[in-house]
Amino acid sequence: MSVKLHFHGAARTVTGSCYLIETEQAKVLVDCGMFQGSRSMNQLNYRPFPFDVGTVHALVLTHAHIDHTGVVPKLTRHGFKNKIHCTNGTADLCAIMLPDSGHIQEMEVKQLNVRSARKGKPEVEPMYTLLDAMAALEQFEPHPYKEWFSPAAGIRMRFWNAGHLLGSSSIETEIEQEGGKPIRLLFSGDIGPDNMMLEPDPEGPTDWDYVVCESTYGGYDRFERSQDKRRELLAAELTEAAKRNGVLLIPSFAVERTQEVVTDIVMLMEQGRVPQAPLFIDSPLAGKATQIFRKHSTELENGSDLARAFNSPLVKTTESVEDSKALNRFTGFFIVVSASGMAEAGRIRHHLRNNLWKTSTTVLFVGYQAVGTLGAELKSGVSSVRIMGEDVKVAATIRSVEDYSGHADGPELVQWLQERKPIARNVFITHGEEERQINLARDAKDKIIAEDRIIRPALDEAYEISGPIARLVEQASQDMPRLEHALVAKPDWDNDYQGLLREVQETLDQAAGDKQRGVILRRLRRALSEDGTPPLPPPNIQRRRPGRRGFDEG
Secondary structure (H helix, E strand, O other): OOEEEOOOOOOOOOOOEEEEEOOOOEEEEEEOOOOOHHHHHHHHHOOOOOOOOOOOOOOOOOOOHHHHHOOOOHHOOOOOOOEEEHHHHHHHHHHHHHHHHHHHHHHHHHHHHHHHHHHOOOOOOOOOOHHHHHHHHOOOEOOOOOOEEEOOOOOEEEEEOEEEEEEEOEEEEEEEEEOEEEEEEEEEOOOOOOOOOOOOOOOOOEEEEEEEEOOOOOOOOOOOOOOOHHHHHHHHHHHHHHHOOOOEEEEOOOOOOOHHHHHHHHHHOOOOOOOOOEEEEEHHHHHHHHHHHOOOHHHHHHHHHHHHOOOOOOEEEEOHHHHOOOOOHHOOOOEEEEOOOOOOOOOOOHHHHHHHOOOOOOEEOOOOOOOOHHHHHEEEEEEEEEOOEEEOOOOEEEEEEEEHOOOOOOHHHHHHHHOOOOOOEEEEEEEOHHHHHHHHHHHOOOOOEHHHHHHOOOOOEEEOOOOOOOOEEOOOOOOOOOOOHOOOOOOOOOHHHHHHHHHHHHHHHOOOOHHHHHHHHHHHHHHHHOOOOOOOOOOOOOOOOOOOOOOOOO
């Protein structure tokens, strides 16, 4: 019996997790996540699915993070009517995260359509709405860890705690084979590191035919610190930020990362190891998530510490947009923890726009920053960024603490794979940028499996897995690929365009006078003409209002 495994996301990139098991009897999706990063990556979310939605018998989720679930409401909106299987923790988190995502889709499209109307461009529709997300939740069916269920004919699965997030799981899968043993396949999901504050160490069975393994930090050794050492590092960053006497902005994923960071900050303040200061959680989603973590506190490690921290008088949660805007009136040292963790959406972008140009501001990253995101730009050391159509100088101090990562590092991934042995046929390495995947393959070869049995699938490839080893049987369309390989998890034309706009603006600002600025612009027009590109239109002879930029906001 033919069995195919399709890789429709998280293939040589971190985000967009989506795998399809296809047998002669059934089709089962594992994850349906949102792509994040450059504009080219984001556009994948709006394109048609690379499979027939109406033929999918079930969807099974590893965990609730948006890069694993964020396109589920689009799937149901386009005709998927069957069950969505997950753990209880994942179901509870999706109940707040997917409606929040739908609300963001609506708000961002509304703002885009206002700008488009001013330019005479047609309106667009959101990928899905809040109501679409609410409707999708009706199809969820939660299961306890380690309990077998059958999502479709000939396939059975069960969840094992992956130690990454409340409800996160690796998925044990058995696919029936006529006249033989079932194919045993394990989807790692996202594997958590050692010493996470709230989650136990990951677990799972042994003896597999195939393992699909994430590689977010493949080949990278973070030299894991204990919780006490992590707090020492955080204390040093807080102390330095307090000396600058300005706002400390912490872009943070609203679910689990915020709860961990806030718990540690409050503990340090209560112990007198850092200056006490108001701590604002500027994320309604984070507030809702905290209530869910309290509900599941008996399943969490250090759940009592979390509850005590969020009852502290130092911690305030903003709800309304007006409350968020009011934070701009504060002076001196205070802390704002706000989503999103990669600074790609949400209220953190407003705080960054309002504060990046101040030398008193500190921005502290506590999570992974995908290529092409605003967070990655800031970490790279750029002198200015473009936020919501506005150029903003970066005078703030940019720092990061990697100890709060929810992902296992390279040595921990190798250890996790070793604990899954024996692996008889192949290891598929996914959910990582290409360099990380290559590094994990290097570290895993021979220790885990022979080098020629390690596969790094490309986007939309499919492998026949019913034979003695996996065999490539489908590749992305060469004529019309969903995304060219050269653009997967790499900066694209839009990143270059935004950088060019900043360089042009900085050059004009530094010019000696209007005459030199005119020379610079004429050279730009000449360069475009010599390149075979139609020249820029001549400047508008009408005088622009003072302060108005002469560049499209992109």
